[in-house]
Amino acid sequence: MTRRLLLSYLALAVVVLAGLEIPLGVIYARGETSRASQSVERDAAMLAEVTEENIEKGQFDALPDVVGDYATRTGGHVVVTDKQGIVLADSDLAARTGISLAGQPDIARALSNQTTVTITTDGGGRDVLSATMPGTSGNFVRGTLRLTYPLDQVSTRVHRIWGALALAGACILALVALVAFSMARWITRPLRTLEAATTQLADGHLAHPPDATTGPxxxxxxxxxxxxxxxxxxxxxxxxxxxxxxxxxxxxxxxxxxxxxxxxxxxxxxxxxxxxxxxxxxxxxxxxxxxxxxxxxxxxxxSATTAEPVDLDAVLADRVAMWESLAAEQYVALDITGPPVGQVWAIPGALEQIIDNLLANALRVSPPSTTIALHRGPGGELHIIDQGPGMNAADRERAFDRFWRSSGSHHDGTGLGLPIVRHLVDASGGTITLHPAPGTGLDARIQLRPAAPRSGGLRPGGEDFGPRRTHGHHAQTAGQR
Structure with missing residues (x-):
């Protein structure tokens, strides 16, 4: 939540800064261009007066000095023509004089006693600010003057102000991030302590109550x-x-x-x-x-207990060994089948109680000379299958209800064994379901979460838990259907 609050504060700050700085930068860029345009227009008008006076007096030799001196001082480019549009002087020494520019739009307008100020592109592909002025005496046009000034310096100043605005925005965002982080931590501190307290309470105890002294x-x-x-x-x-x-x-x-x-x-x-x-x-x-x-x-x-890895194969072998005497007395065989499962997640002691309850139920309903199969399936699956009378679909639906016993039951069960089993399985993060067994009987199917992958059929001690057939006994019959 701290991250989301911080991002929301920063997003709001970015929107505000963009709403302020972008218009400011645009206004500044337009102002710089406007000032440069006015300066070029003013200089062009001044030079047009000087060159018109020289043309009027016939002092054509003075024109190159006038335009050359200005170009040297300002970096602009000056072209002077006569009243027919013939170039009389050019500040670019490499340019030719005596050629006609009357066909160019700005020169044609100047010959018609009109001023042109525009942004165009020179021969080198650079953006330049161009001002073309007529050299007039009254209403009589004696010549024209074109002054072009590169926009590189204007662009440099505009880029500099954009950089300054970006730097200021970054500094403001850093300050906002610092303040927002502190505020978000202050706001969410009670939530963090509340989350920790909720976790403790879910585990059955509350050692550290949530902080009620800080935050909103x-x-x-x-x-x-x-x-x-x-x-x-x-x-x-x-x-x-x-x-x-x-x-x-x-x-x-x-x-x-x-x-x-x-x-x-x-x-x-x-x-x-x-x-x-x-x-x-x-x-x-x-x-x-x-x-x-x-x-x-x-x-x-x-009780709230955390599940731990338990070796299902070892527990299964141990419980079957404990039940062999009682199973032998009833002439019932216990058969462990399927590949080893390895470790599964279960709360401490739960797996033993689950198997004991289900075996007690199976032995109670198993006729003599039958087999109870304990089949291990992939992914932490365990089946306990008897050959008793089984249950119909309605009975299987209600089998996990407390105190419920089948209408056809003739044993002295209490109806609490299967509810206890389901509670243990649920607390271990697994599931248990009842299904009809092939032929006759009941298949109690338990699905537990595998704790770790397992290779081979040996547990760490080296004992093989492959298919085996034995007879079982248990000292107490804790589970009843």
Whole structure:
């Protein structure tokens, strides 16, 4: 913004200077030409009187001295003719005398007792100021005189004034640029501090509030309002984080006690009520998992973490190794396929939670003797494909809604696993979508941003992450559809 303000000030200064200096330069150039024209006309009239007197007295030999002396003093060129237009004298020693110039327009007009003052071009291509005067005695024309004066000196003076105007304009522009830069920095300083404060607030903290002591009053008031709003937001975020932390402990204890009390009822109940008791204990356990999921989701939403490069191949191999026991118990195989992906952008710990939640969901719906494929695609793509019942299009649209469970679902999920996964993927700058798998099942497709190009199939430690087939296990089932 400083640059734009500076350019706008300079553009305005250029327009003002051009509006002042260009007319001034034009007026000066016209004035110089007018003064030179008047001077040449005056000198031509004076010389015409002198030469007319010499012609009248028949003193033709004096004419070369008169015109030669003037040409030497002023640098002009003088030509004198008689009343028939025959050249009597020429200040140019190389020019011929005795030739007729009566056919030239200015000489013809002078022979008709008319004066001609004009700008023309001489034989060398230079611009000259020409004044042609009749030499008269009363109304009788005895001869003519042409005086030409080069405009080189006039042009030099005009160019000098244009240069002076340009130099003055440059100095003024430099001064305007200095003042404009200082003013632009003063105006934009609160905006720069406000931008830095906004970035800090987006990262979850405001260590340096925006400067509210400099700049225009409107921007100072904006900085004060922003600081007040940011302080309020930080207070609310800290209160919500404190609530999530405290609720995790406060709710866990009564739920555990409720489950124990229900289980203690079992010896005293009629056997026919044991089924209802098991269902009640299961609902309490589900309520506990739901509370944990809600608190985990709240902690994720309240935290602002910057994505970092993470080795997807290493994390994928590690999580599959952790799940092999549980997968073996359910007679489900885990198969990692596709070329190594390398590093992708993800917030710390997110990739592990994403894979754990999706594997927990896939194992929950996978029939025995089936395979869960973890396929790596180009550009940071990961597919987790099961061979379960899958979802229809309407269910896939709502699968990421909180607490939503498929109408055909018979498991005890809380409906928070996929929302947590989507939040982690979004926070990492990626996307997740659900698609029908070939044949039957569900394809959870995750697209993360590659962090760096990768060559070959080995990670830095040298371990090959090519296609492999294993069985998996995990200590906790954190994700539920």
């Amino acid at each position: 009053p409107e921007l100072r008031q904006l900085a004060i309002s922003f600081t007040r709003t940011a302080t309020r937001l930080q207070h609310l975020i800290k209160a919500q984080q404190a609530f999530a932390s405290e609720a995790s402990h406060q709710l866990k204890t009564p739920l555990t006690a409720l489950r124990l009390r229900l289980e203690n009822f079992e010896p005293y109940l009629d056997p026919r009520a044991h089924g209802s008791l098991d269902e009640a204990v299961g609902e309490v356990e589900r309520l506990g998992r739901m509370v944990q999921g809600l608190l985990a989701l709240a902690r994720l939403e309240n």
